[in-house]
Amino acid sequence: MDQSSGVAGRPDRWLLGWRRFLLDAGLLVYPLVTAAAIAQDSSGAGLVAGWVIVAAFCVGYVLAAWSAARGLTRRFWTLIGVLTLLFLAALPFTHVNAFFLATVIVSLVAPRLPRYAVPLVAGSALAALVVPWVVRPWQSGPGWTQAVALVFTALMVYAFAEAIRANRALVEARAEVVRLASEAERARIARDLHDLLGHSLTAITVKSNLARRLAVKGVERSVDEITEVETLSRQALADVRAAVSGYRDVTLAGELARGRELLRASGVIADLPTAADVVDGAHQELFGWVVREGLTNVARHARATRCTVVFSASALEVLDDGVGARASAGSGLTGLRERVAEAGGRMEAGPLDPKGWRLAVVMGAPA
DSSP states (O other), X not given: OHHXXXXXXXXXXXXXXXXXXXXXXXXXXXXXXXXXXXXXXOOTXXXXXXXXXXXHHHHHHHHHHHHHHHTOHHHHHHHHHHHHHHHHHHHHHHGGGGHHHHHHHHHHHGGGOGGGHHHHHHHHHHHHHHHHHHSTTTOOOOOHHHHHHHHHHHHHHHHHHHHHHHHHHHHHHHHHHHHHHHHHHHHHHHHHHHHHHHHHHHHHHHHHHHHHHHHHTTOTHHHHHHHHHHHHHHHHHHHHHHHHHTOOOOOHHHHHHHHHHHHHHHTOEEEOOSOOTXXXXXXXXXXXXXXXXXXXXXXXXXXXXXXXXXXXXXXXXXXXXXXXXXXXXXXXXXXXXXXXXXXXXXXXXXXXXXXXXXXXXXXXXXO
């Protein structure tokens, strides 16, 4: 959670970082060029008035750039209107060179109106080219320098803004990946803990109950059962540590051996295969989880007298003659179904007629 929050906060730091500051400061060159042109084209009160307009333009530009970086949309567009008025006010003092101020305005606006960026830049460049030539009192000829500067500056700022958007989208995507990975890992641990502890605690409960009954009768085998309970407890602890760390060793042969002992302690006749070589190696671990969940549910819920496990290279069935739908559908079946689906198989679980329960998994047959 903290990691994703930290990543998500980086776009603002990028927007307010030194790269953005350097670009914003670079655009102040155009008001300085305009101020130098006013010194050539005006004098006296006109010179002072022109410089005041340019100074006000610089202040307005800094405030507009700051508002854009902070996301203050209404203030930004208000300042753009003020800058436009200052640009128009500077025209009488420097004529064609006032269009350097228009370059700054267009560079601010174009990235925020991508749909209208092309006509905005083209129209502004055309105005810088034509207006000084058309207005008769100026007669300064086409403003080629101003038009070219406007186009290339606007393109550069627009490309930089797109890079910022792409970087922000990438950072947000990375934060989303981190969040999804964290959720997936939590789901994996929850599912594994349910499967592991459900089996182990059921076996411990069954064997503890058996040991108690044997101890009451004075049978020495109760000590053996208590020893097995201790062994199961240690194994459960190791399984939990393995599940949390992401390393778990679940094999079909091992689950058949543990399941046979669990069913024996539960008083259920275990009709289980003695070898697992027939199963495809790619399905061995998954079938181990299926056997673990199926036999745990038989011991915990089914009240069965017999349980049978049959499998082939890519299919497995767990059958019992217990109470069926009234109790056999353990909550771990949902996690098991997800595990099977992830491996590209299909799982079926349901009651048998007239009684019993069937858990079946077929690989290569997605739901």
